Amino acid sequence: MAKVRKGIEVSIAMSEAVAQANVDVIAAYPITPQTHIVEHLSEIVAEGHLDAEYVPVESEHSAMSVCCGSAAVGARTFTSTSSQGLALMSEIFTIAAAMRLPVVMALANRSLSSPLSIWNDHSDVMSVRDAGWIHVFVESGQESYDHVFTSFRIAEDPAVMLPVAINLDGFILTHMIEPIEYEDDETIRKYLPDVKMKNALHPDSPVSMGCFGMPEIYTEAQMHRQVGVVNSYGTIVKAWQEWGDLTGRYYRPVETYRTDDADYCIVTMGSYGETAMEVVDSLRGEGEKVGVIKLRLWRPFPFEDFRREALGKKTLIVVDRAISFGGPGGPVASELRSALYGVPGAPKIVNYVAGLAGRDVARVDFRNIILEGKAKAEKGDTDGFTLYGVRG
Amino acid sequence: MDKFSVFSARLVDKTENFTSGHRACQGCAEALAVRHVMKALGRDTIVAMATGCMEIISSPLPLTSWKVPWIHNAFENPSAVISGVESGMKAMMRKGKLPYKKINYVAMGGDGATADIGMGQLSGALERGHDFLYVCYDNEAYMNTGIQRSSSTPYGASTTTSPAGKVSIGQHTQKKNMAQIAVAHNVPYVATACSSYPFDLMDKVKRGADTPGAAYINCLSVCPTGWRIPTEDAIKYGRLAVDCCIYPLYEVIGGQYKLSYKPYKKVPVTEYIKGQGRFRHLTDSDIAFIQGQVDREWEKILKLCGEGK
Numbered sequence: 001m002a003k004v005r006k007g008i009e010v011s012i013a014m015s016e017a018v019a020q021a022n023v024d025v026i027a028a029y030p031i032t033p034q035t036h037i038v039e040h041l042s043e044i045v046a047e048g049h050l051d052a053e054y055v056p057v058e059s060e061h062s063a064m065s066v067c068c069g070s071a072a073v074g075a076r077t078f079t080s081t082s083s084q085g086l087a088l089m090s091e092i093f094t095i096a097a098a099m100r101l102p103v104v105m106a107l108a109n110r111s112l113s114s115p116l117s118i119w120n121d122h123s124d125v126m127s128v129r130d131a132g133w134i135h136v137f138v139e140s141g142q143e144s145y146d147h148v149f150t151s152f153r154i155a156e157d158p159a160v161m162l163p164v165a166i167n168l169d170g171f172i173l174t175h176m177i178e179p180i181e182y183e184d185d186e187t188i189r190k191y192l193p194d195v196k197m198k199n200a201l202h203p204d205s206p207v208s209m210g211c212f213g214m215p216e217i218y219t220e221a222q223m224h225r226q227v228g229v230v231n232s233y234g235t236i237v238k239a240w241q242e243w244g245d246l247t248g249r250y251y252r253p254v255e256t257y258r259t260d261d262a263d264y265c266i267v268t269m270g271s272y273g274e275t276a277m278e279v280v281d282s283l284r285g286e287g288e289k290v291g292v293i294k295l296r297l298w299r300p301f302p303f304e305d306f307r308r309e310a311l312g313k314k315t316l317i318v319v320d321r322a323i324s325f326g327g328p329g330g331p332v333a334s335e336l337r338s339a340l341y342g343v344p345g346a347p348k349i350v351n352y353v354a355g356l357a358g359r360d361v362a363r364v365d366f367r368n369i370i371l372e373g374k375a376k377a378e379k380g381d382t383d384g385f386t387l388y389g390v391r392g
Numbered sequence: 393m394d395k396f397s398v399f400s401a402r403l404v405d406k407t408e409n410f411t412s413g414h415r416a417c418q419g420c421a422e423a424l425a426v427r428h429v430m431k432a433l434g435r436d437t438i439v440a441m442a443t444g445c446m447e448i449i450s451s452p453l454p455l456t457s458w459k460v461p462w463i464h465n466a467f468e469n470p471s472a473v474i475s476g477v478e479s480g481m482k483a484m485m486r487k488g489k490l491p492y493k494k495i496n497y498v499a500m501g502g503d504g505a506t507a508d509i510g511m512g513q514l515s516g517a518l519e520r521g522h523d524f525l526y527v528c529y530d531n532e533a534y535m536n537t538g539i540q541r542s543s544s545t546p547y548g549a550s551t552t553t554s555p556a557g558k559v560s561i562g563q564h565t566q567k568k569n570m571a572q573i574a575v576a577h578n579v580p581y582v583a584t585a586c587s588s589y590p591f592d593l594m595d596k597v598k599r600g601a602d603t604p605g606a607a608y609i610n611c612l613s614v615c616p617t618g619w620r621i622p623t624e625d626a627i628k629y630g631r632l633a634v635d636c637c638i639y640p641l642y643e644v645i646g647g648q649y650k651l652s653y654k655p656y657k658k659v660p661v662t663e664y665i666k667g668q669g670r671f672r673h674l675t676d677s678d679i680a681f682i683q684g685q686v687d688r689e690w691e692k693i694l695k696l697c698g699e700g701k
Contacts, residue, residue: 024483027476051487053479057472058516065469065513069440069476072463075484077476095465194489201461201477203436203495208456210464212448221453 004182010141010173011036013180014080014106017148019050020188024075027055027066029085035108035174037080060085064092064103071101071163072209074200076152079103082170083110086124090131096163097132098225099210102155102197103163104148109270109321110170111357119358120170122270122321125298126331132225134164134232135298139273141178144168146249149183149192153239156195160232167298169271171358183247191246229300236297253302254309258284259291264315264347264377266370269295269332272319272361279366290370295332303339310340313347317373319361320353320385329353329385348377351385359389400591405431407459414457415449419623421630422446422529422613425587426500429527429611432594433496433601435460438481440474442501442510443467445536446529468510470499471517471526478522496601497524503544504534507568518577518606525600525607528570531615539618543568546638547685548678549670551618556673566685574608575644581607582644583652588614588630592641592652599643612639620669632664637690638682642697651697661686 006013015037018026026045028038045054053070057063063079071077081089086107096103109125111117125135134154138144144166151164168174199207213221237253244250257277259265268276273294283290293309293316295302310316320330328334333351340346350373355361369388376382409430416423426446430437439462441447447464450457465473478497484490499517501510506528514526533551534540541554541563550562574582581603585593593611600607612633614626621629633639636659641652661683665671674682 024487024489025476025479027479051483053483055475055479055520057475058512058519062469062472062475062513062516065465065472066476066479068465069463069473069478070480070483071476072473073438073477073480073484074490075480077480092466092469099465201438201463202490203438203461203493206435206459206461208451208458208462211451211453211456212464213453217453 003184005179006182007177007179008141009036009175009177010144010168010180011175012040013141013145014148015040015044016182017145018078019044020183020185021148021152021192022076022194023050023052023078025053025055025066025070025077026079027057027063027070027077028079028081029057029060029063031085035080035082035170037106037108037174060089061092064089064096067103068092068096068099068101071096071103072099072201074197076156076194077103078105080106080108082108083112083118083124087112087127090128093128093133094131095210100161100228101163102161104151104155105163105165106144106148107165107167108170108174109167117357118170120172121356121358123323123356125165125167126322129299129331132162132229133299134162134229134236135167136164137167137270137296137298138173139271139294141173141176141180142249143251144173145180145182146243146247146251149188150239150243150251153192154232154236156197157235157239158198160228160235162228162232167270172271187246191243233300233302251296252305253297254305255294255296256309257292257294259293259309259313261289262291262313263289264317264374265291265293265313266366267293267295267316267318267332267336269298270321272355275361275363276366279363279370283367283370301335301339306336306339307343310336310347311343311345315348315350315374315377317350317352317370319369320351321355323353323387333385348382350376350382352388353385354388361388365389404594405434407431407435409433409435409437409459410450411457411459415452416445417617417623419616419626421587421626422531422615423449425529425593425611425613428587428590428593429597430460432597433460433498436494437496437498438477439463440465440470440477440499442470442505444502444505446500446502448536467505469513470501470505471510471514474499474524475517475520475522478524497522498601499524499526501528502534502536503528503530503532504542506530507544507570508542515577518574518579518608521579521605523604523606525597525609527597527609527611529611529613530570531613531618532567533615533618535615535618544570548674548682550673551670561678562673571608571610571644577606578647579606579608580604580646583609584612584639584641585609586612586630586634586639586641588627589634589641589653596643618670620672621667625667629664629668632659635659636661636664636686638664638686640690640693642693649693649696649698651693651699654699
């Protein structure tokens with residue numbers, strides 16, 4: 001079957017990907033705040049285009065609890081949330097990872113209250129950074145669609161068995177109409193066959209899940225999680241490679257744009273990468289040796305890939321989308337500083353926090369951040385962070 | 393219920409699905425209730441359990457007392473977890489990913505998990521009408537963590553967070569009536585039970601599990617540690633609770649109330665209260681006040697069950 005290219009809202013495309021993935025259970029609380037992802041999925045199920053149980057729960061806490069139950073019996077399980085909803089489900093969010101339940105979530109990144117805001121930044125996901133999920137950031141509608149399949153493939157791999165969050169910028173991606181190339185169902189079935197989960201809850205082979213751990217065993221249980229998340233890296237890279245071989249769209253943990261001869265780079269995560277690339281093009285025309293480093297994989301953090309791209313550069317200008325209040329800077333910059341600490345010849349890191357709660361960061365702002373950041377690094381002014389565009 | 397008493401013990405399955413060797417306190421009538429419930433359900437059952445006494449005594453890694461598939465996730469969410477279990481199994485069986493099998497889906501929790509922190513999730517699962525049975529083991533306080541009051545603690549009981557004092561009677565609110573709240577969801581089966589009446593309990597568990605749709609059982613589970621009674625008296629106090637009518641046994645099937653047991657002689661509530669350490673501070677007039685409440689509630693239940701004067 002020929003590939004179909006559609007101009008479609010990213011949320012709708014994502015829900016159609018979920019249907020193509022032949023998901024068994026969708027549990028979601030579609031509010032706080034709402035996207036069209038689960039709304040459209042309920043229509044898909046109601047019209048009989050997907051044979052699944054759609055569980056319209058009474059809160060996000062229950063959404064993740066239902067997901068835990070259905071993933072525990074080996075059913076392919078999907079949910080979506082953002083912002084306050086993620087905060088409410090955070091207790092069970094952590095437990096899902098600890099119990100190795102392969103749920104896939106579309107996390108439409110939006111700011112946390114207060115003041116109440118429904119717009120885009122990364123403060124929600126950063127609050128659950130250490131929960132033990134695999135976190136992937138996507139940049140476009142096409143990537144949002146593609147990563148539904150790769151994420152199920154990764155999550156359900158017997159060597160991984162971890163939940164995966166597909167982070168996509170709220171509004172900037174979720175509510176945007178973009179051209180997206182659809183794969184046919186046959187390609188999807190080939191790439192993502194039904195998986196029979198080992199140790200699923202079933203009366204024919206009873207297991208106890210979610211047991212109580214005394215101090216004698218808790219530390220070992222955490223080590224098991226740590227090893228599990230770190231080792232998932234190999235499966236992630238392989239799943240992306242195979243997706244690329246099938247579709248021609250390849251993904252890597254750390255991606256770059258015009259970095260080969262760059263002296264300094266802007267580092268982004270999520271949809272900002274596209275604007276950054278445009279600005280880099282225009283600065284290149286002015287003779288600036290600048291490039292873009294984009295982090296796709298946030299957990300497990302791809303230390304080696306990042307160091308490979310970062311070393312040899314003079315300066316990294318990191319654009320964060322969240323603040324660690326009273327801390328060393330934005331979460332991404334902190335991570336990168338730590339990844340490069342003590343590495344001989346490591347680049348200087350200048351940190352900006354920008355675009356909180358959907359405040360627009362246009363090309364001119366990227367241009368300011370890059371040039372100002374470069375000047376700061378030259379002066380040796382690399383401590384802390386700058387909250388870009390703050391008034392008063 | 394009398395008609396069961398002689399021969400029904402022989403009819404009960406000897407298989408233990410909740411095995412001995414767990415770490416419950418001596419005389420725990422809640423562990424006894426779990427044992428009876430699991431006998432009634434049999435092996436083709438999946439259990440989702442809330443955090444609490446029964447969870448920690450039965451599942452310390454690497455041991456387990458459960459012969460059936462069992463999942464614990466968090467304190468407040470067994471109803472949502474079982475909703476997911478039931479939905480997942482239903483979808484996979486319908487799609488041919490799993491062969492069809494009749495399975496009992498059962499959520500369990502204590503009164504804190506049920507009436508307090510998990511109330512919204514229980515309400516959601518009852519309202520959505522998943523095919524599951526919820527069993528609340530009601531020992532009338534947070535016993536696992538050291539006897540803190542819950543909304544299911546009865547009026548006048550002294551707990552570590554509702555202590556009796558010079559200016560306090562202890563718990564000064566009324567016990568939340570979870571069975572009535574379940575009835576208000578219009579689910580097809582609701583019952584009250586007590587582990588001092590094991591055959592009645594098992595009968596109700598079977599009926600609840602066999603009923604398509606959501607079912608709720610509130611099982612009074614005497615806690616010698618928290619009620620401050622001798623361990624050998626747990627069964628006695630369960631019977632006294634029913635005989636004095638402070639805890640009536642009844643079923644509500646499709647909205648129709650049916651009394652399970654009417655005491656031959658209604659025992660004064662003071663006989664139930666006097667021996668319990670948690671009520672030790674109550675005066676005669678306090679007990680008379682409680683007797684008045686019990687009488688009124690009992691009359692209401694009799695009327696609902698069509699047994700009124």
